Amino acid sequence: MxxxxxxxxxxxxxxxxxxxxxxxxxxxxxxxxxxxxxxxxxxxxxxxxxxxxxxxxxxCDYSDADIVVEGIPVGVNRCILAVRSRFFLEYFQRVKGSTEKEGKPKYFIRDLLPYGKVGYEAFRVFLSYLYTAKLKPSPVEVSTCVDDFCVHDACRPAINFAVELMYASYIFQTPELVSLFQRRLLNFVGKAVVEDVIPILMVAFHCQLTQLVTQCVDRVARSDLDSISVEKELPDEIAKNIKLLRLQSQCDDDHKIEAVDPLHEKRIRRIHKALDSDDVELVKLLLSESEITLDEANALHYAVAYCDPKVVTEVLGLGLANVNRRNCRGYTVLHMAARRKEPSIIVSLLTKSASALELTLDGQSAVSICRRLTRPKDYHAKTEQGQEANKDRICIDVLEREMRRNPMAGDASISSETVADDLHMKLLYLENRVAFARMFFPTEAKLAYDVAHAETISEFAGISASKGSTGNLRAVNLNETPIMQNKRLFTRIEALMKTVEMGRRYFPHCSEVLDKFMEDDLPDLFYLEMGTPIEQRIKRKRFMELKEDVQKAFHKDKAKSSRSGLSSSSSSSSQKDCVNYKVGEDGVNYKKS
Known part of the structure; x- marks a missing residue:
């Protein structure tokens, strides 16, 4: 032998x-x-x-069965799967599968999974490991987002792909991969926004990964995620655990629990339940029976996050909710809609004057939120005629189109791919607008500035920033984190926006002149001395027309202010200070006559 x-x-x-x-x-x-x-x-x-x-x-297709994933049949060799996974050994012994004409048994992955989801690409990566004992890199088209400036270390597509691989590894009983992906998901927990920790917590809960569950629960408990979201999106036992941890933390920090009016909370929850039932008439009745408002209940935020789009439309139709209201996390309703990625809801909000330029506390706009949630595979997917439209692409396109509009004419901002550029470009626009207002209409601008209580912010950079330099807008403070810098810029932007809003309210004709100037004339008037002699004459002619427009606007607003009882002295110096100009060699210089 x-x-x-x-x-x-x-x-x-x-x-x-x-x-x-x-x-x-x-x-x-x-x-x-x-x-x-x-x-x-x-x-x-x-x-x-x-x-x-x-x-x-x-x-080399010698497969003897198909597993259908997302409608796509994947050929498999049952002998290999059976020896590599006890799950498949027992499953193939128990279930024969539906037989097609070719004689190949067919299995559907939805029948193999008791919970969770495993997509086509994730299943292919897992299947490759069973065959080769090597883990392939994650495909870029499904494990990254379409934000070109994201490092993809904790964006939602990266998390979702790892979650799918964890489900496959656990359900198909591949313990070495379970250990690997648990470490990978643990790395995501500290980096991801808290909403994106929810799918990690769900897979950890279903796969009985104690360490991962503990880390996720601790992260959510320490976050500002509202209790309603916790209750709606997590299993009861997890939600109760998070609530207990928060109560314990509050006791440790303050030695007392902040009082909550149970009747107030009950009324809010009744409004939310009525929305869950698609019963807007009941919502109206509940509002009439109590002092709770839609804004106090964050009813529009709730409807956008959890209800049918038609319910959102009906709530908007009531005209009782502020579409730009922020919840406890600093999210506007449009931010919530961007996370949901439902085009009809986004369009409904925009038609009701929802602002696409509003930023979250960490500097995200609605379009950047949407991009961080979208995979390249979905964004670039081609839609055949007669098929359902690509919702991911529509959401981003609608929001970007809104961002490309006149910044102050539709509550939209200058288009930008990065959060930092969103902030700086928007700030640059507002500072230039206020600076020109102070030169054209100094007293009116000062009045709007004072009414808006903008005196708490530092002097505006203004025109100099528009001449190729952003001044000190991008100055780096080594002791200031990016989030702190964004908050500082956001505070500055809010003060400038209030100034512009006051100007629109009390000096509409002056604002119209500024709107047209910023949109049509500003780029040309900065370079009056450039171009051919004919082009320079045209520019100077337009400048004189602008001067006449300013004079007319001044007289209209002065007359309107007098009729409304405002002091006419508020504009006493406007004509003298802002209507007489001369053209300098480097552009436009404004000075008193």
Whole structure:
């Protein structure tokens, strides 16, 4: 018996030797070969590559069954799956699968999963591991977002793909991958926004990953995620645990629990339940029976997050909710809609004057939120005629189109791919607008500035920033975090926006002149001395027309202010200070006559 096995062993070593050194000369005996670990690695690597051909080479399609994932049949060899996964061994013994005409059994992945979701690409990566014992890199088209400035270390597509692989590894009983993906998901917990921790917590809960559950629960408990979201999106036992941790933390920090009016909370929850039932008439009745308002209940935020789009439309139709109201996390209703990615809701909000330029406390606009949630596969997916439209692409396109509009004419901002540029470009526009207002209409601008209580912010950079430099807007303070910088800029933007709003309210004709100037004339008037002599004459002519427009606007607003009882002295110096100009060599200089 020993003799019968020795030639086989010798042949195996000889064959492997040929593979490793490419020679076909006399073979050495097994006793003269070097120790085996390197040889084993080479042999296993070769075996892995050979088995991979069964998945990637169409000419090697010897599969004996199909598993249908997202409507796409994936050919599998049941013998390989059965020996690599106890789940498949038992499942194939128990379930024969539906047989097609070709005689191949067909299985549907939805029947294999008791909970969760595993997409086509995630299943292919998992299947490749079963065949080759090597984990392939995550496909970029499904594990990254379409924000070009995201590093993809904790965006939602990256998290979702890892979650899908965790589900596959746990349900199909591959413990080494479960351990690997638990470490990967633990790394996401500290980096992701708290809403994106929810899917990690769900997979940890279903896969009984105690360490991961503990980390996620602690992160959510320490966050400002509202209790309603916690209750709606998490299992009861997890939600109760988070509530207890928050109460304990409050006791430890303040030595007392902040009083909550139970009747107030009950009324808010009744409004939310009425929205869940799609009963807007009941919502109206509840509002009439109590002092609770839609804004106090954050009813529009709730409807946008959890209700049917038609309910959102009906709530908007009541005209009782502020579409730009912020919830406890600093999210406007449009921010919530961007997270949901439902085009009809986004359009409904925009038609009701929802502002696309509003930023979250960490500097995200609605369009940047939407981009961070969208995979390249979905964004670039082509829609055939008659098929359902690509919602991901529509949401981003609608919001970007809104961002490209006149910044102050539709509550939209200058388009920008980065959060930092969103802030700085918007700030630049507002500062230039206020600076020109102070030169054209100094007293009116000062009045709007004072009414808006904008005196708490530092002097505006204004025009100089528009001449190719952003002044100190991008100055770096090494002790200031990006979030702190965004908050500072956001405060400055709010003060400037209030100033512009006051100007629109009390000096509408002046505002119309500024609107047209900022939109049509500003780029040209900065370079009056540039161009051909004919172009320069045209620019100077337009400048004189602008001067006349300013004079007319001043007289209209002055007359209107007098009729409304405002002091006419508020504009006493406007005509003298702002209507007489001369053109300098470097552009426009404004000075008193």
């Amino acid at each position: 020993a003799n019968s096995t020795e030639p086989s062993s010798s042949l195996s070593f000889t064959s492997s030797s040929h593979l490793s050194n490419g020679t076909f000369g006399p073979t050495k005996s097994s006793s003269s070969l070097e120790p085996g670990p390197n040889l084993e690695i080479i042999s296993l690597s070769k075996l892995s590559s050979n088995l991979e051909q069964l998945l990637i080479d169409p000419s």
